[in-house]
Amino acid sequence: MTENEKTDFIRQMIADDIATGRHIGPVVTRFPPEPNGFLHIGHAKSICLNFGVAEENNGRTFLRFDDTNPCKESEEYVEAIKHDVRWLGFNWEGSLTHASDYFDQLYDSAIQLINMDKAYVDSLSAEEIRKYRGTLTEVGKDSPYRGRSREENLDLFQRMQAGEFADGEHVLRAKIDMSSPNINLRDPTIYRIRKISHQNTGDKWNIYPMYDFAHGLSDAFEGVTHSLCTLEFEDHRPLYDWFLDQLKPTNRPRQTEFSRLNLAYALTSKRKLTTLVEEGVVDGWDDPRLATLAGMRRRGYPPAAIRDFIARVGVTKKENLIEMGVLENSIRENLNYEAERRMAVMKPLKIVITNYPDEKTETVTAINHPSRPELGTRELPFSRELWIEESDFMEEAPRKFFRLKPGGEVRLRFAYIIRCDDVIKNDSGQIIELHCSYDPETRSGSGSSDRRVKGTIHWVSAQHAHSAEVRLYDRLFTVPQPGSDPDVHKNLNPNSVEVVKAQIEPSLSVQDRSVQFERLGYFSLDIVDHSQELPVFNRIVTLRDSWAKIERQAVMISNQANS
RNA sequence: UGGGGUGUAGCCAAGUGGUAAGGCAGCGGGUUCUGAUCCCGCCAUGCGUAGGUUCGAAUCCUACCACCCCAGCCA
Numbered sequence: 001m002t003e004n005e006k007t008d009f010i011r012q013m014i015a016d017d018i019a020t021g022r023h024i025g026p027v028v029t030r031f032p033p034e035p036n037g038f039l040h041i042g043h044a045k046s047i048c049l050n051f052g053v054a055e056e057n058n059g060r061t062f063l064r065f066d067d068t069n070p071c072k073e074s075e076e077y078v079e080a081i082k083h084d085v086r087w088l089g090f091n092w093e094g095s096l097t098h099a100s101d102y103f104d105q106l107y108d109s110a111i112q113l114i115n116m117d118k119a120y121v122d123s124l125s126a127e128e129i130r131k132y133r134g135t136l137t138e139v140g141k142d143s144p145y146r147g148r149s150r151e152e153n154l155d156l157f158q159r160m161q162a163g164e165f166a167d168g169e170h171v172l173r174a175k176i177d178m179s180s181p182n183i184n185l186r187d188p189t190i191y192r193i194r195k196i197s198h199q200n201t202g203d204k205w206n207i208y209p210m211y212d213f214a215h216g217l218s219d220a221f222e223g224v225t226h227s228l229c230t231l232e233f234e235d236h237r238p239l240y241d242w243f244l245d246q247l248k249p250t251n252r253p254r255q256t257e258f259s260r261l262n263l264a265y266a267l268t269s270k271r272k273l274t275t276l277v278e279e280g281v282v283d284g285w286d287d288p289r290l291a292t293l294a295g296m297r298r299r300g301y302p303p304a305a306i307r308d309f310i311a312r313v314g315v316t317k318k319e320n321l322i323e324m325g326v327l328e329n330s331i332r333e334n335l336n337y338e339a340e341r342r343m344a345v346m347k348p349l350k351i352v353i354t355n356y357p358d359e360k361t362e363t364v365t366a367i368n369h370p371s372r373p374e375l376g377t378r379e380l381p382f383s384r385e386l387w388i389e390e391s392d393f394m395e396e397a398p399r400k401f402f403r404l405k406p407g408g409e410v411r412l413r414f415a416y417i418i419r420c421d422d423v424i425k426n427d428s429g430q431i432i433e434l435h436c437s438y439d440p441e442t443r444s445g446s447g448s449s450d451r452r453v454k455g456t457i458h459w460v461s462a463q464h465a466h467s468a469e470v471r472l473y474d475r476l477f478t479v480p481q482p483g484s485d486p487d488v489h490k491n492l493n494p495n496s497v498e499v500v501k502a503q504i505e506p507s508l509s510v511q512d513r514s515v516q517f518e519r520l521g522y523f524s525l526d527i528v529d530h531s532q533e534l535p536v537f538n539r540i541v542t543l544r545d546s547w548a549k550i551e552r553q554a555v556m557i558s559n560q561a562n563s
Numbered sequence: 564u565g566g567g568g569u570g571u572a573g574c575c576a577a578g579u580g581g582u583a584a585g586g587c588a589g590c591g592g593g594u595u596c597u598g599a600u601c602c603c604g605c606c607a608u609g610c611g612u613a614g615g616u617u618c619g620a621a622u623c624c625u626a627c628c629a630c631c632c633c634a635g636c637c638a
Contacts, residue, residue: 008576010568036638053612072637072638133634134631134634137565138634168636183633184568184586185632186634210636217584231631231632232632234568235566235568259568259569317569319631320575325588326587329586329587336599336600351630370595370600371601412596451594455598456597457597458597521599542596550571
C-alpha cells in the first residue's frame with residue numbers, strides 16, 4: 001500500500017505550495033472532534049487525511065477537542081476519541097489540545113474586535129435576531145443595538161463574563177454586513193452566555209465562543225498551516241478569513257474543504273447514532289453492527305484495512321456514496337494474508353462414519369495458512385462421529401452442487417473422502433444424522449491415493465469439539481442511506497444479527513484474535529463478552545461466495561421462466 | 564434562481580489542449596483438498612446538455628440543465 005501513493009487535490013495543493021515557495025516551514029494540521037459522541041467511519045477519512053498529510057510532509061497534527069459548547073460535551077467522549085484515534089494508528093505526541101485552552105486568548109481577541117469597532121453586544125432575543133437576519137433571498141437589517149459605543153460594548157461584554165446577565169440576554173456579534181448574500185457574514189454571533197460549568201475550565205467562564213470564532217483562531221494560535229474540513233464549511237471560509245484579516249495573528253492558516261465520506265447502509269449521523277445508543281436499539285457505541293470506530297474494532301475490522309479503504313476512496317469535493325463492497329474488499333484482502341485458518345461448524349449436522357472403528361481417534365495435519373507455510377500446521381482429532389455444516393448436505397441436490405448428497409462423495413478437508421449411505425430422519429421427517437463410509441486410502445497427504453472428488457467440506461470431531469457462541473452480523477439497515485430518513489427506526493434490519501451455537505476445533509485458543517473459519521468467513525473474538533467457559537466470536541465478514549451467486553442466478557432464471 | 568459548491572462507467576476516481584489510468588462491482592476462462600485465495604481476459608468512439616474556439620477539447624469560451632450546502636445564541 002505504501003508504493004501506490006495516492007494523491008489528491010489537497011496533497012497536490014500542498015506540494016505545489018512547497019515547490020513554489022508559497023509555503024515555507026512545517027506542515028501543521030489538526031483533527032478537531034467535538035466530544036459529544038463517538039467517532040465513526042466518516043471521521044476516519046478526516047483522521048487519515050489530516051494525520052497522513054502531516055506525516056508525509058514531516059509535519060505534525062494536533063488532536064484538538066472542539067469543546068466550545070459545554071451543554072453538549074463530556075469528558076467520557078474525550079477518552080473514547082483518544083482511544084479510537086490511537087487504534088486507527090495515529091498519534092499526536094505532545095499535540096493534544098482543547099479549544100478551551102485558548103479561552104483567554106479568544107476573550108482578548110473579542111475585546112480587540114470591540115476596540116476596533118468590529119464587534120458589538122446585541123440585546124435582541126434569539127427570535128428577533130433570526131428575524132433581523134433576513135432570508136436567503138432578502139437582505140437582513142441592522143440591529144438597533146448595532147451602533148453602541150465601544151465603551152458600552154466593552155462594559156456590557158465584561159459584565160456578560162462577570163455573570164451579571166442570564167443566558168440569552170445578550171450576545172456578542174461581529175460587525176460585518178447585514179446585507180451580505182452570504183448569511184454567515186450577516187453579523188454572526190461570536191459569544192453567548194452559558195451559565196454552566198465546563199468539563200475543562202469549570203466555572204471560570206459565563207460566556208463561551210462560537211465555532212466560527214474559536215476555530216480559525218485556534219488554528220492560528222497552534223500554528224496550523226492547513227485547516228482541512230468538510231464541504232458544509234465552505235460558506236464559512238469568508239468568515240474564517242475575516243477574523244484573520246481583522247486580528248492579524250502571526251500565523252495565518254488556510255482552510256480547504258473536501259467532501260465527507262458516505263458509506264452505503266451505514267449511519268454516520270452523530271445525533272441519530274446517539275438516539276440508537278440511548279434507546280438501547282443497539283448494544284452501546286461499540287455495537288459491532290455500527291460504523292463507529294469502536295464498533296468496527298469490536299467487530300474485528302483491522303485498522304490497517306480501514307486505512308486502506310480510506311486510501312482507496314480518495315479525497316475530492318464530490319458528494320459520494322461508497323458501496324460496502326469496497327470496505328469489505330479491504331478487510332478481506334488484509335485478513336486473507338493475516339488470519340490463520342481454523343475449522344468451525346456454525347449449524348451442525350451429525351455424521352457417523354459407520355466403517356470407522358468405534359473407539360478410534362487419530363489426528364490429521366492441517367495447514368494454518370495456504371500461502372504462508374511459515375505459519376506452520378496443527379493436528380486435528382478425527383473420529384467416528386463428526387459435525388458438518390447443515391448446508392453442506394442436500395437430499396435433492398442440483399447437478400452443480402459439489403457437496404454431500406445421498407450416494408455422493410465429498411472430501412473432508414485434511415482428512416478422508418466419505419460417501420453418504422443413509423439419511424436418518426426423525427418421526428417428523430427432519431434429518432437428524434447422516435450415515436457415511438470413509439475410504440481409508442484417501443487420507444490427506446498420504447499420497448497413496450489419486451482419487452479426486454469435486455467437493456471439499458469442513459468438519460469437526462463431535463467428541464473433541466468445543467462449543468462457542470458465534471454472532472453472525474448482517475447490515476443494520478435495509479436502505480443504502482439510512483440517514484436520509486428522519487426516523488432511524490424505520491429502516492432497521494430485523495435480522496442484523498443471528499446468534500448461533502457453533503462447534504469449533506479444539507486447537508482454537510484465546511490467542512487467535514482473528515481467524516478464518518474455512519469456507520465461512522473471518523471471525524474475531526468478542527473483546528467484551530468472550531470468556532474461557534464460553535468463547536464468543538463475531539463474524540467480521542463472510543468469504544466471497546460464488547456458490548451463493550450461482551444460486552441467486554438460478555432463482556432469477558426460474559423466476560423469469562415462471563413469469 | 565441570494566450566495567457557495569459539484570457533475571468522467573453500477574459505485575469511487577485519475578486526467579491540468581495531443582486522442583479516456585486505476586480500484587470496487589459485474590461478466591467469461593484457468594489453477595486449487597477452502598465454490599476462498601491466486602492468475603488471465605472483457606467491461607466509456609465516451610467525460611451533465613447544447614453551441615463555439617482549435618489541426619486537435621473531458622480539459623478553453625458561452626448558454627443551459629441536474630444535484631448538494633447555507634437563514635443555531637450547534638459544530
